[in-house]
Amino acid sequence: MTSIADTAFKTLEEQGRLLNAVLKGPTEKPGRFGFRGELALIFQEQLADEKRPPERSVDQVIAVANVGESTIPFFCCYLHSFEWLTDLAQVTKGLFSPEGKYFIFCNNIDLLSKYEVEIDGVTYNVLPIDESTVYNELLELLYLDKGDLKKLTTGGKTDAVADAALGFNAKFDVISYAQGVERMGPVRNRNANRPV
Template identity: 70%
Template sequence: MTSIAETPFGSLDAEGRLLNAVLKGPTDKPGRFGYRGEIALKFAQQFADEKRPPELTTEQVIAVADAGKPTIPFLAAYLLSFEHLQALAEVLHGKLTPEGKYFAFCNNIDLLSKYRVEIGDVPFYVLPLDESTVYNELLELLNLDKTDLKKLSVGGKTDAVAEAALKFDAKFDPITFAQGVERMGPIRNRYEHRPV
């Protein structure tokens, strides 16, 4: 059975960065470890022994890693602001690879935009996310049928998404991180038009 210590998630877990996990364990594929939850990007200053929530997190993370490998081949996550992509890249520095598939769904980029941004030598597909979820958007982007996945376990669903994502090679407009920061809009309130 694959243990978290055998994967790049081990050090993130030791730092207390893996939060509110729906999946944090082996998937249905032998040798693979899956993670679904949040990753703390910036911790709040702590006073004495009080425990404070992180100042900055990335939510709806879906990621996999293989036992004995130093990098995470697939990761998708929700970022409240495009500029938080820099913090995500810093926290995961050395754990991502130029050959990996990384998807950042951002609250404050134009709803019709899709970008490819490299931070260091690591490419990120950057897409908008308004009222949906990272999981649902990935299913649509990767042409996966929700009904086909329904019978699978959480680990099995994560495997299916990861396998499809690793084959993804659509061409998005390449921009620099600085251009993305210039183009990003204000953070939208995702709940403003919902009934109470």
């Protein structure tokens, strides 16, 4: 059986960073482990034995890792602010590779912008997100039909998304992290205009 201890998720699991998992287990593809949930970036100080939620985390994570490989080939998430990209890069340092595909859907970049940002040799595809979910945005970006995936298990859906993402080779505007910070807008309240 595919174990998290045999994949690049091992470090993040040991650090207690993989939270609120919808999927944390083998996918349908032999030797592949999937994770869907939340990744803690910065922990709150803990007093005694109380368990506090992280001070900063990325949500809606969809990622896979293969048994026997030291890096995570595919990872995507929702980032509340573009500025947090360096926190993500720090937490995943050594776990992401120059060959991997990493998609960061960001709250506070212009809705018409799509960027490639390189940090420590790893390229992040930074995309805007409006009121949709990372999963829906990714399906649209990768030209996957939601109807085709409906009958699949959570692991099967994760495989389909990961396989399509690993073949993704569109190019976006290349900017530096500093340029991204300059261009980013205020963090939008995604619930502001929603009916109650």
